[in-house]
Amino acid sequence: MSEQAKPEQILILEFTLKSLDFMRAGEASSEFKQRLKKLGFKPELVRRAAIAAYEAEMNVIIHARKGVMRFEIAPARLLIVVEDEGPGISDIEQAMQEGFTTASAAIRELGFGAGMGLPNIKRCADAMDIQSIPGQGTRLQIIINNE
Amino acid sequence: MKLAHIQQILQAEVLTGAGSLDREVGMAFSADLISDILVMCKEHTLLLTGMTHIQIVKTAEICDLAAVVFVRGKRPGPEAIALAAQNDIPLLLSSLTMYESAGLLYCAGLPGISRNPDPCGRAKGERTG
Numbered sequence: 509m510s511e512q513a514k515p516e517q518i519l520i521l522e523f524t525l526k527s528l529d530f531m532r533a534g535e536a537s538s539e540f541k542q543r544l545k546k547l548g549f550k551p552e553l554v555r556r557a558a559i560a561a562y563e564a565e566m567n568v569i570i571h572a573r574k575g576v577m578r579f580e581i582a583p584a585r586l587l588i589v590v591e592d593e594g595p596g597i598s599d600i601e602q603a604m605q606e607g608f609t610t611a612s613a614a615i616r617e618l619g620f621g622a623g624m625g626l627p628n629i630k631r632c633a634d635a636m637d638i639q640s641i642p643g644q645g646t647r648l649q650i651i652i653n654n655e
Numbered sequence: 656m657k658l659a660h661i662q663q664i665l666q667a668e669v670l671t672g673a674g675s676l677d678r679e680v681g682m683a684f685s686a687d688l689i690s691d692i693l694v695m696c697k698e699h700t701l702l703l704t705g706m707t708h709i710q711i712v713k714t715a716e717i718c719d720l721a722a723v724v725f726v727r728g729k730r731p732g733p734e735a736i737a738l739a740a741q742n743d744i745p746l747l748l749s750s751l752t753m754y755e756s757a758g759l760l761y762c763a764g765l766p767g768i769s770r771n772p773d774p775c776g777r778a779k780g781e782r783t784g
């Protein structure tokens with residue numbers, strides 16, 4: 509993890525993610541959540557942000573090769589950007605459907621891969637954007653406003 | 656309902672969190688899918704599950720679950736128990752099945768996540784015993 513403080517009270521956290529690294533899976537989101545808690549964000553917002561982050565983090569670990577997860581924590585707005593190198597998503601609309609998954613049987617045995625992650629991120633976020641180049645990778649951006 | 660009461664009803668072993676058994680639990684939820692937990696979970700909820708790998712504890716932490724009951728005697732590994740201890744998430748182990756564990760708690764008055772305050776219809780006298 510690396511950390512840097514920008515002006516205007518923005519705290520930036522950055523983590524690298526690796527394919528199928530279940531030992532460390534969830535660490536980035538957990539660290540993000542602990543920070544939000546410590547900074548005094550409302551519990552409901554913290555939960556929503558942590559769940560969205562965790563779904564996004566697990567998607568890189570499950571579906572991509574490696575990635576970088578970056579959190580920008582500002583008093584009025586949380587920004588999560590996840591960029592990965594991997595297979596990408598050829599049909600984003602299809603990937604957003606509840607129940608659509610390409611997860612392997614082994615992943616599903618762990619209790620993941622029900623095809624609910626992206627819809628759940630959408631539900632938790634105030635805004636969400638996916639850009640992907642098939643065969644190269646995916647960039648997911650999540651915004652959560654603190655009103 | 657206090658965790659201590661839940662432990663007593665399920666005759667559960669306390670794997671970690673013995674010092675937190677006076678914690679109040681508002682409702683409970685059973686799941687064998689991480690994805691379901693992430694979609695359905697509410698705060699201060701008790702999770703009953705048959706999954707024992709460490710990702711359950713990580714998910715519980717992300718979702719602010721109150722505690723986790725492992726059913727049918729399925730014991731999580733030492734890493735999972737250590738992580739739960741570190742995150743202050745009590746873990747209980749019940750030898751009963753998921754169905755029996757959930758049924759006993761439900762009828763003892765612990766509501767599901769849709770927060771039905773009278774799960775067994777006792778108020779209307781629909782159920783005796």
Ligand SMILES: Nc1ncnc2c1ncn2[C@@H]1O[C@H](COP(=O)(O)OP(=O)(O)O)[C@@H](O)[C@H]1O
Pocket residue numbers: 567568570571572592594595596597603604608609610611620621622623624625626627646690
């Ligand atoms: N970072 C990613 N890289 C490649 N494919 C992805 C990524 N995230 C999601 N997908 C694709 O979108 C599908 C749906 O994702 P999601 O809703 O999170 O469900 P699940 O992860 O359970 O499969 C995945 O099965 C996968 O095909």
Ligand SMILES: [Mg+2]
Pocket residue numbers: 563566567621624625626
């Ligand atoms: Mg997913």
